[in-house]
Structures are given as structure tokens and as C-alpha cells.
Amino acid sequence: MQPQFIIAAPHSGAGKTTVTLALLRALQRRGLKAQPFKCGPDYLDPKHHTLAAARPSINLDRYMMSDAHVRRLYAYYSEDADVSITEGVMGLFDGARKMEGSSASLAAFLKIPVILVVNARAMAYSAAALLYGYKNFFPEITIAGVIFNFVNTPSHYRILEEAAADAGIPALGYLPEQKHLHIPSRHLGLHISSETDYNHIIDAAADHLEKHIQLEQLLQLTSREKPPAPAADNTPAGPLRIAVAQDEAFNFIYRENINALSRLGTVTYFSPLTTRQLPPADLLYFPGGYPELHLEALAANTPLLTALRQYQGKILAECGGMMYLGNSITDESGQTYPMAGLLPVSTSMQQKKLSLGYRQVHINDVLLKGHEFHYSQYTASPGLTSPHIRVLNARHEPVSSPVFHTGNILASYLHFYFGEDVEGMGRVMGF
Incomplete structure (x- = not known):
């Protein structure tokens, strides 16, 4: 058995990348091999994942790749990992055409659960309706838990926790906003000026996450059977x-x-x-x-x-x-x-x-x-x-x-x- 899940969100900008990087670094610091993946064609997020996890991050894309290729990559790179974490793309159900290539599509195909990151800065009990809709819209996926982002007070979180319970999704904690964890944006995506500075930000994000998120519960809720290891490719290299x-x-x-x-x-x-x-x-x-x-x-x-x-x-x-x-x-x-x-x-x-x-x-x-x-x-x-x-x-x-x-x-x-x-x-x- 192995904890494995997709970090997804209702929309872009909810904090998927920061949560993913923080989880990867927190697990790595515990001595666990955390294998990162990226849903979709993005080539920048995997660079960040690789730095956070000290393992190469791999794209999984059901538009550019065949299902057999996606399955093989996931199994191959998960084989010696303790945890496999896939960062989703855009909103959970956003794909090239409807859900094609979406995070939800990948979660259903690989039969791995979803951890939803919700930007709750301007949201209270209405989160119940949002979570209920996301849980029931596409029955082929399992939303194993929710992390509420940009929540600054325990009283605000208590309302959100009640909303999650009424929607039937475990609340795994909340993250108060920390402006110093913000990664500057460049025109093609997230960017930081140097690897040293970036490591400091990732470490700070991991510290922040471990204070507020029930990490052990997350790992327990997402534990699934490992995919079978693929056959080795022994094709000799060409000239x-x-x-x-x-x-x-x-x-x-x-x-x-x-x-x-x-x-x-x-x-x-x-x-x-x-x-x-x-x-x-x-x-x-x-x-x-x-x-x-x-x-x-x-x-x-x-x-x-x-x-x-x-x-x-x-x-x-x-x-x-x-x-x-x-x-x-x-x-x-x-x-x-x-x-x-x-x-x-x-x-x-x-x-x-x-x-x-x-x-x-x-x-x-x-x-x-x-x-x-x-x-x-x-x-x-x-x-x-x-x-x-x-x-x-x-x-x-x-x-x-x-x-x-x-x-x-x-x-x-x-x-x-x-x-x-x-x-x-x-x-x-x-x-």
C-alpha cells in the first residue's frame, strides 16, 4: 500500500503548487521518498517539484500520451517511492475539451483519490455547497479530503470544517496566508530568482504546512495499492x-x-x-x-x-x-x-x-x-x-x-x- 493522490482545486490560483511543494518537502524531510507528477503539459511546475522532492517530476498527460504510456510512467516512477503526489492542472474538471486531459480524468483513470485545495479567503458555510457539488458531479473520482487555503482565524476554519463535514468530505486543516511564501510570477509561469532562495521558500512552506495540516490523516486517507511495476525496457541504445x-x-x-x-x-x-x-x-x-x-x-x-x-x-x-x-x-x-x-x-x-x-x-x-x-x-x-x-x-x-x-x-x-x-x-x- 502507498499513499497516492492528486492535489486539485476548483480553479487556478487556489494554491495547488504551493501546497504540492510544501507536501513534497515535508515528506522528504521525514525521510520518505515522495515521487512528484504533474497532470498536463506544464514544463515549469515539474522543475519546482524536482527541487522540492529531490526526485524528477514526470508529466502525465492524457491528451499528448496514450493511456498505456501514462499508466507505465506512473507505475515506473512510483515503484520505489513511499508516496506519489500529482499536482493537478487548472480546475479539477478543466480539460482540453470538457474533461479531456483534466485532473479529474487522470484521477479516475489511475484510480487515485483527490485532495482538494479551496481558496476560502472570501467563503464561509457556502463551502458546503461547493464541496457537495465537486464530490457528486463525477462519481468516478473520490475526494478524500480538503485543505482550506488563505484562512486566517480558527473561528473561520471551524465554519469551513462544519461545511466540509456536511458535504461528507474530511477537512484536513487550513493554511493562513503568508505573503513571504509567494513565488513571483513570470510571463510563462511561477519563477524565483535563484535555487537557494527557492529552497528557503519551499522550506518555509513545509514548516507552515506541518503546523496547520493533519498530514498523517492525509496519508492514511489516500493509501492505495501500488500499481504493478512495468517490464523493464532493455532496448540497446542506437548510434x-x-x-x-x-x-x-x-x-x-x-x-x-x-x-x-x-x-x-x-x-x-x-x-x-x-x-x-x-x-x-x-x-x-x-x-x-x-x-x-x-x-x-x-x-x-x-x-x-x-x-x-x-x-x-x-x-x-x-x-x-x-x-x-x-x-x-x-x-x-x-x-x-x-x-x-x-x-x-x-x-x-x-x-x-x-x-x-x-x-x-x-x-x-x-x-x-x-x-x-x-x-x-x-x-x-x-x-x-x-x-x-x-x-x-x-x-x-x-x-x-x-x-x-x-x-x-x-x-x-x-x-x-x-x-x-x-x-x-x-x-x-x-x-
Whole structure:
């Protein structure tokens, strides 16, 4: 038996991430192996989970992944853990289409209970109606308990505790608001200036949680039978040399993408900020990140830009990586910096506009899935996008997300997920 559960909420902004990080760190400090997961395509929360738990956090996404792949990942990474904690996405029932890919969908599929985090700052006994609705709306899930967030007095909590009891959901405690636990937001998600500062915040959040939450009761209520361990994959690695850009400018990477690439060959890393020459490689992988925050350093590394222009192998570039391969990037102030010039594309952080959503990309007979999340805008030479490529959203409607497939390069605003089907990506890339 193993405690395992999803941290969910009625809506975004209720405090799921802070509660998840605090739980992971509190359990880790007790000597328990707490395995983090993230429901959905987010690539930032898993970075935070990994720091809090000292174990890699894994995305579980029922839109980008098959059910068999989700089940295997959950079983594999939970196998040697004492506790498995999955952070939900948006509101409990919010998915790509209705509940598709939602936290509730994942909880029902994996048969694990839900711990609901409710922002009760401006709520009293009305919490009973909210909790009753969430408990009964979708009978295939079990809400094992509720944590009330932003509750500052014991008398307020007593009202909420009574509301939870009348709705038939155990109240596991409350968290008074602590402004010093707030994690600053950047345009692509939660951000903190340094790992040291972040560790202090996580430790403080864990201290705060242990004072107010009935942690032992939570673990007892969520104990379930462990999923059976999957069979080991003993496939020998292939011969490819793969170099992955990874530094402060490029670090939005799905862990399973790297594991998949390692089945094709040897994976090494380099930094477009500091590496002066490209490592020997048959494939260069530029994931997304924050190149717009490091434009001066990227533009100043002319030896690497020159080496890129002379490179003859394959290149896969996603979002920030695509921006880096273009002619230039313009920052918010209007200053333009030259980039690699491998694509006749220019991007700008001025007049920012959010582009967000799941995408499926049809390239000849191959289907690639991914997620788009960016604020920059682009201009490209007419006819650069390939006519044989179709891009659809989760509702199977055509969208104008650019996908550039030119010679040895596949570049897009999408963050592709190919942890399950690296062979499909290989067919598209020609390796």
C-alpha cells in the first residue's frame, strides 16, 4: 500500500503548487521518498517539484500520451517511492475539451483519490455547497479530503470544517496566508530568482504546512495499492550523437523526451550562452526557454552562432529554440538582437499576445502532438511553412501555429512530446 493522490482545486490560483511543494518537502524531510507528477503539459511546475522532492517530476498527460504510456510512467516512477503526489492542472474538471486531459480524468483513470485545495479567503458555510457539488458531479473520482487555503482565524476554519463535514468530505486543516511564501510570477509561469532562495521558500512552506495540516490523516486517507511495476525496457541504445541545449535560456524540457532520445544514441548537453563550439552531433535539440531574457549574451556568443551556420546535421527547435534559430529577436524595449539566421523568421516580445493550447501536427503520415504556450509574435518570409503540414487544436480545428520543415530543420512554437513515439519524430527528421 502507498499513499497516492492528486492535489486539485476548483480553479487556478487556489494554491495547488504551493501546497504540492510544501507536501513534497515535508515528506522528504521525514525521510520518505515522495515521487512528484504533474497532470498536463506544464514544463515549469515539474522543475519546482524536482527541487522540492529531490526526485524528477514526470508529466502525465492524457491528451499528448496514450493511456498505456501514462499508466507505465506512473507505475515506473512510483515503484520505489513511499508516496506519489500529482499536482493537478487548472480546475479539477478543466480539460482540453470538457474533461479531456483534466485532473479529474487522470484521477479516475489511475484510480487515485483527490485532495482538494479551496481558496476560502472570501467563503464561509457556502463551502458546503461547493464541496457537495465537486464530490457528486463525477462519481468516478473520490475526494478524500480538503485543505482550506488563505484562512486566517480558527473561528473561520471551524465554519469551513462544519461545511466540509456536511458535504461528507474530511477537512484536513487550513493554511493562513503568508505573503513571504509567494513565488513571483513570470510571463510563462511561477519563477524565483535563484535555487537557494527557492529552497528557503519551499522550506518555509513545509514548516507552515506541518503546523496547520493533519498530514498523517492525509496519508492514511489516500493509501492505495501500488500499481504493478512495468517490464523493464532493455532496448540497446542506437548510434546517434545527440546534443541538447540546456542552460538558463533553454530549459523547458520534458524528461521523457530526453529518455526517448537516449534510446537513439548518446545524449550530451551544451550551453548557447557559454559554449563556444558545438559538440560533435548528428542531431541538435533546442528546447524552449527564456532566450528573450538573455539576448545580449546569446548574440555575443558569435563563435557558436558561426558554428551553427556551418552545421550540417539535423536540428529540432521548439518555441524559444525556434526563436534562437531565426534572424533576430526584439525585446520588450524594442532593441533587436541578431540570432543564428538559420530560419528567415524574426520574433518580438513587443505587443505580446498569448498563444496557448494543445496542438496536433500532421506531417505526411506522421502525427506529432505538443503544446503551444508563448507571448512573442513572429514574422516570416511568405511560403516558409510547408503546405503538407496541417496543425489542429484539441477540437480538431485548423490553427495557424507555424511549423517550419526545411531541409535539416524542424522548428515550431510547439513544445513537442515524443517520449512515447521518438520513432515518429525520427521519420519526420530523417534520422
